[in-house]
Amino acid sequence: MGRRPVTPPAPPVSPSTPPRDPSTPQPSPSTPLRRRLPLVLLVVAGGAVGTALRVLVTLAVPPTGSFDTAIFAINVVGAFVLGLLLERLLRGGPDEGRRRVLRLGLGTGVLGGFTTYSSLATETATLGAAGDVLTASVYGLASVLLGVLAAAAGIAVGARWARGSR
Amino acid sequence: MGAGLPVTPLLVAATALAGGVGAGARFWVDGAVGDALAARRSRRTGRRAGAGAAAGAPSPYPWGTAVINVSGSLLLGLVTALALGAVVSPTWRAVLGTGLLGGYTTFSTASVDTVRLLAAGRRGAGAASALGLLVAGVAAAGLGLWLGSLLAPA
Numbered sequence: 580m581g582r583r584p585v586t587p588p589a590p591p592v593s594p595s596t597p598p599r600d601p602s603t604p605q606p607s608p609s610t611p612l613r614r615r616l617p618l619v620l621l622v623v624a625g626g627a628v629g630t631a632l633r634v635l636v637t638l639a640v641p642p643t644g645s646f647d648t649a650i651f652a653i654n655v656v657g658a659f660v661l662g663l664l665l666e667r668l669l670r671g672g673p674d675e676g677r678r679r680v681l682r683l684g685l686g687t688g689v690l691g692g693f694t695t696y697s698s699l700a701t702e703t704a705t706l707g708a709a710g711d712v713l714t715a716s717v718y719g720l721a722s723v724l725l726g727v728l729a730a731a732a733g734i735a736v737g738a739r740w741a742r743g744s745r
Numbered sequence: 746m747g748a749g750l751p752v753t754p755l756l757v758a759a760t761a762l763a764g765g766v767g768a769g770a771r772f773w774v775d776g777a778v779g780d781a782l783a784a785r786r787s788r789r790t791g792r793r794a795g796a797g798a799a800a801g802a803p804s805p806y807p808w809g810t811a812v813i814n815v816s817g818s819l820l821l822g823l824v825t826a827l828a829l830g831a832v833v834s835p836t837w838r839a840v841l842g843t844g845l846l847g848g849y850t851t852f853s854t855a856s857v858d859t860v861r862l863l864a865a866g867r868r869g870a871g872a873a874s875a876l877g878l879l880v881a882g883v884a885a886a887g888l889g890l891w892l893g894s895l896l897a898p899a
Contacts, residue, residue, distance in 0.1 A: 613776035619769050626768020626848045631761035634843060638752060658856035665857060683772070687854075692768045696850035698843075700818035700882035701825055704890055707883070719883060723875050726856035727863075734860055 618683055625688015633693050646706065646718040650698050657694035658726040661686055662733025663740070670741035750835040763844030767817075771849050775809035782808060806870055807858040810851070811878055815885045817850035822886035826893020 612618050633653055640649035664686050668678045699722055706715035750756075782805055821842055828838040855878055862871035 611776050611780060613773045619772060622772040623765040623769040625765075626771075627761045627765030629768070630764020630844055630848045631757060633764075633847065634757055634760055637843075654852040654856075657853040661853035662857050662860065687772055688765075688768055690853045691771060691851040692764045692848040694852035695847040696814040696852045696855060696878075696882055697817040697821035697846045697886070698850075699852060700814070700879075700886040701821045701890070703879075703883045704818075704822060704886040705825070708887065708890065715883075719879050720876075722852070723856075723879050726852060727859045727875055730853070730856035730860045734857070 612683070618679075621680065621684045622688045622691075625684040626692035629689040629692025629694075632689075633695065645711070645714045647698065647702050650695065650702070651718070651722055654694045654699065654722055655725045655729045657690050659729035659733040661690045661694075662730035663737040664690070664733075666734040666737030667741050670738060750839060756836065756839060759840050760844035763840045764848030767845040767848030767850075771813050771851060774813055778809040778812050779805070804861070804865065806862075807854075807874060810855050810858055811874070811881070814850045814855060814878060815881050817846045818882040819885040819889040821846045821850075822889020822891075823893045824889075826890045826899075827897050829899045830893065830897025831899075832897040 636653055637649040640652070642648070665682065668674070668682050668686075671678055674682060699719065703715045703719040706712075706718065786805070824833055824838060824842045824846065827833040828835065828842070833841070855874065859871050859874045862874055
């Protein structure tokens with residue numbers, strides 16, 4: 580009764596400005612994720628770790644055969660792990676808090692930086708331009724098909740893991 | 746890393762950092778492409794049937810991944826040809842090619858995108874996201890290699 584505040588709380592913005600200006604850089608629930616600096620830095624840090632891992636694997640795996648075996652293996656393994664991670668997170672609950680940090684840091688960052696498409700495309704184009712269309716086709720098609728199978732297997736394992744942890 | 750280039754810890758660190766920047770750029774471009782398509786869809790459905798018409802619509806085609814991988818493949822073809830023509834040094838080829846463009850483009854997301862489209866019964870979109878993207882990426886890389894060879898004959 581007598582405990583009402585005398586003055587109402589000040590409005591967050593002056594009446595002359597519209598209540599929600601999409602160009603305002605203030606982080607609000609509607610701010611796109613890519614405009615939130617901590618999330619961008621999380622992806623950058625994860626991408627640096629993933630790229631370093633990719634470089635170390637390419638240095639450790641000796642070049643065998645007529646195409647880039649290291650990138651081939653990196654891409655297939657990365658597709659499996661990303662499928663597993665994303666499915667596990669998706670079934671764990673909404674994309675927020677710790678789940679969002681794991682998705683962006685490990686998924687978009689580490690695994691996105693670990694695997695690469697430009698190297699696959701350039702290697703395939705180089706093989707094709709050199710006249711080795713057979714090796715180019717095998718490298719390109721085997722990468723894509725095994726990548727899809729690996730991602731599907733990862734998703735299946737992630738779904739089982741999520742069911743088992745309930 | 747190119748053959749013959751001495752691999753120092755500093756080079757690995759610079760390449761990794763460039764890969765992080767590439768991943769950040771991918772995060773930004775993917776979100777920007779997704780937002781632009783969502784805005785276009787809502788304008789269309791708004792004209793046709795009012796707000797909320799998009800509810801229950803199938804998940805959008807992953808154009809962000811396609812734009813990223815095709816543009817990154819074009820640029821890596823260009824950097825590779827410029828390195829063959831000795832315009833780009835082996836060090837810069839490693840930092841820009843293996844690092845920046847390797848981190849910018851991604852294979853794992855494209856594979857998971859394809860599985861999700863196929864699981865949703867969208868066979869045509871799934872084939873486009875796997876085989877169509879491969880053809881487009883290789884063509885873009887070939888275009889980059891060709892442009893680079895014009896700029897810097899080996």
